[in-house]
Amino acid sequence: MKVYNTLTKKKEQLVPIDDKTVRMYSCGPTVYSYAHIGNMKAFLFMDFLKRSLNYLGYKVKNVMNITDVGHLVSDADEGEDKMIKTAKSTNKTPWEIAAMYTDAFLADIKKLNIQRPNVLCKASEHIEEMLEMVYKLYDEGYAYETSDGIYFDIAKFPQYGRLSNLDLEGQLAGARVAVNEEKRHPADFALWKKAPKEHIMQWDSRWGMGYPGWHIECSAMSRKYLGDQFDIHTGGVDHIPIHHENEIAQSDAFLKKQAVKYWMHCEFLQVDGGKMSKSMGTAYLLSDLEEKGYEPLAFRYMCLNAHYGKKLNFTWDGIEAAQKSLNRLSNLVLEHKESDTHIDSNVIEEYKQQFREALQDDLNLPLAMSTVWNAARNNVKSKSIYNLLMDFDKVLALDLDKKRTEAADDIPEEVTLLAEQRLEARKNKDWKKSDQLRDRIRQLGYSINDTPAGQVIKKG
RNA sequence: GGCGCCAUAACCAAGCGGUAAGGUAGAGGUCUGCAAAACCUUCAUUCUCCGGUUCAAAUCCGGAUGGCGCCUCCA
Known part of the structure; x- marks a missing residue:
C-alpha cells in the first residue's frame, strides 16, 4: 500500500517497522462537549485506514487517546469555555463531564461502525508516563523552567518546523507578540504547567502541583502502547502546524530518533462551501442528522465518496443523496443475494483487483466505490457478486445486506x-x-x- | 503579513501525460388505479481563463482570475 506522508510530502510505500503488524496512533477527541460530524470525519478516516490495511492483509494495532485534561481549567480567565459553562450549569466535576462526553463519543462511533481502537487511553490516567518524558527532556536540557511551567526549547531541536514547512524566521516577523515574556521563542511550548490553586485537575511533580501540557499526552501514550517507534500517526490537518510539530519535537528529542514513520492527515469537512462553525450553527452532530431521518451510516457513505486528503463539502442535499445511494446499494446487494445466476469468476476477480488497487493507492475510496457500483449494477444477478460486495463491506462497513426499505417499527x-x-x-x-x-x-x-x-x- | 489547499456537468466527486470513474438530480422506460419506491436506459467532443512544452495535456510549466483553510488547546 502507498500512503501520502505529510512529513516527506510524498506518496510512499508503506513498509511496517515490524513487518508483521502496522502500529498506528490517532488523535482522539477532547471530551468537553459533543463531537460534531467534522470530528467524525477524522475518526472515519482512521477506521477506513485500519480496515483497508486489514483487508490488504496487514495486521494492525491501533491506539487512540481521549483527552480529558488540559482544557479543564476551573476559572474562566480565558473567556468563555464551554467546559466550564457546562460544569457550572450542571454542577458537575470535570471528571463527570469527561465521562459523559466520552460515553457520547463511544456511542457515536459505534453508530458509524467505527471499530473501537485496540487501545483507547485517557490522558488523565497516564500522568506518570508524561512526567517521565518531561523529566528527561528537562534534565537533558531540552526544556527550561519559567514561573508558570516547563517549556520545550525549540532551539534545541533544529528540525522543528519540518512537518508544516514552517519558516521560523519568517514566522517570527509577522508573529503576534508573545503572551508569555519568559518564553525564549514564541513557538516554545509547555510540557508541564504549574497549577494555580483553582485548577481542578492537578498532580504532583518535581515542580509542585501541576498538569500536563497539551501535546505530551500523545507522545507518552503512543510510546507506552506502540513502542518507541511506530508506523502511522493520523489526525486532522489542523494539527499539523502545532500539535504534531510539537509531538515530533518532544518525542524525537526524548528518543534521539524518529518516533513516527508516516504522518497521515485528513482534511476538513466544510459546510455549504465554508468553515464549519459553532457560532453559525453548522457544527452539526450525528444526532442532528438522525433527527432529520438520516442514518449515521449515510454520513459514513458520504465520507467514503471523497478522498480523505481533500475537503469534503457537507450540504443537506449531499446527505440526502448519500442516504438514497446507500438505500439503493443495499437493495442491489439483496437482489444479488437472492439470485444465483452463474457469473464468470474472472469478472469477479477483475472487480476485486480494481477494489484492491484503489485501496492501495493512498486509500482511494471514491475510486473503490465506483467499482462497488459497477459490480452492484451488473446485469447478472449472482450470489457471487453478493459475496464479493459483502467482502468489500469489510472495509466500507455500510451494513450492505441490511434491508433499508423495511417498514419503520415505531409507527404511531x-x-x-x-x-x-x-x-x-x-x-x-x-x-x-x-x-x-x-x-x-x-x-x-x-x-x-x-x-x-x-x-x-x-x-x- | 506567513503557510497551504482547491478550481472537472445542476450538485457531490474520481482521474494527475494517451483521449472524461461513480453517486445524486434531470430525461425516457418497465411496474402501478394513480403515485411512491424499485429496477433498466440515457445524461461533459470537454475539465475557470490565457499562454507555453509535447505526436498527444483536465493532467506538466508560466501567468491571470476565483474559492477555501490554517497561523486561537477546533478533526
Missing part, C-alpha cells in the same frame, strides 16, 4: 389505523378516499408505498 397507532382504512378503500377501488388517506398519512410525517407485498409505511 393513528397512522396504522389510517393505513388500514386506506387498504380497505383500495380493495373497494375507492381511489379518491385512498388518496385522501395517503395525504393525511403524509401530513403526519409518514410515507406509504404500495409494493407487491402490500403497503409499506416509512417515516419521513
Whole structure:
C-alpha cells in the first residue's frame, strides 16, 4: 500500500517497522462537549485506514487517546469555555463531564461502525508516563523552567518546523507578540504547567502541583502502547502546524530518533462551501442528522465518496443523496443475494483487483466505490457478486445486506389505523378516499408505498 | 503579513501525460388505479481563463482570475 506522508510530502510505500503488524496512533477527541460530524470525519478516516490495511492483509494495532485534561481549567480567565459553562450549569466535576462526553463519543462511533481502537487511553490516567518524558527532556536540557511551567526549547531541536514547512524566521516577523515574556521563542511550548490553586485537575511533580501540557499526552501514550517507534500517526490537518510539530519535537528529542514513520492527515469537512462553525450553527452532530431521518451510516457513505486528503463539502442535499445511494446499494446487494445466476469468476476477480488497487493507492475510496457500483449494477444477478460486495463491506462497513426499505417499527397507532382504512378503500377501488388517506398519512410525517407485498409505511 | 489547499456537468466527486470513474438530480422506460419506491436506459467532443512544452495535456510549466483553510488547546 502507498500512503501520502505529510512529513516527506510524498506518496510512499508503506513498509511496517515490524513487518508483521502496522502500529498506528490517532488523535482522539477532547471530551468537553459533543463531537460534531467534522470530528467524525477524522475518526472515519482512521477506521477506513485500519480496515483497508486489514483487508490488504496487514495486521494492525491501533491506539487512540481521549483527552480529558488540559482544557479543564476551573476559572474562566480565558473567556468563555464551554467546559466550564457546562460544569457550572450542571454542577458537575470535570471528571463527570469527561465521562459523559466520552460515553457520547463511544456511542457515536459505534453508530458509524467505527471499530473501537485496540487501545483507547485517557490522558488523565497516564500522568506518570508524561512526567517521565518531561523529566528527561528537562534534565537533558531540552526544556527550561519559567514561573508558570516547563517549556520545550525549540532551539534545541533544529528540525522543528519540518512537518508544516514552517519558516521560523519568517514566522517570527509577522508573529503576534508573545503572551508569555519568559518564553525564549514564541513557538516554545509547555510540557508541564504549574497549577494555580483553582485548577481542578492537578498532580504532583518535581515542580509542585501541576498538569500536563497539551501535546505530551500523545507522545507518552503512543510510546507506552506502540513502542518507541511506530508506523502511522493520523489526525486532522489542523494539527499539523502545532500539535504534531510539537509531538515530533518532544518525542524525537526524548528518543534521539524518529518516533513516527508516516504522518497521515485528513482534511476538513466544510459546510455549504465554508468553515464549519459553532457560532453559525453548522457544527452539526450525528444526532442532528438522525433527527432529520438520516442514518449515521449515510454520513459514513458520504465520507467514503471523497478522498480523505481533500475537503469534503457537507450540504443537506449531499446527505440526502448519500442516504438514497446507500438505500439503493443495499437493495442491489439483496437482489444479488437472492439470485444465483452463474457469473464468470474472472469478472469477479477483475472487480476485486480494481477494489484492491484503489485501496492501495493512498486509500482511494471514491475510486473503490465506483467499482462497488459497477459490480452492484451488473446485469447478472449472482450470489457471487453478493459475496464479493459483502467482502468489500469489510472495509466500507455500510451494513450492505441490511434491508433499508423495511417498514419503520415505531409507527404511531393513528397512522396504522389510517393505513388500514386506506387498504380497505383500495380493495373497494375507492381511489379518491385512498388518496385522501395517503395525504393525511403524509401530513403526519409518514410515507406509504404500495409494493407487491402490500403497503409499506416509512417515516419521513 | 506567513503557510497551504482547491478550481472537472445542476450538485457531490474520481482521474494527475494517451483521449472524461461513480453517486445524486434531470430525461425516457418497465411496474402501478394513480403515485411512491424499485429496477433498466440515457445524461461533459470537454475539465475557470490565457499562454507555453509535447505526436498527444483536465493532467506538466508560466501567468491571470476565483474559492477555501490554517497561523486561537477546533478533526
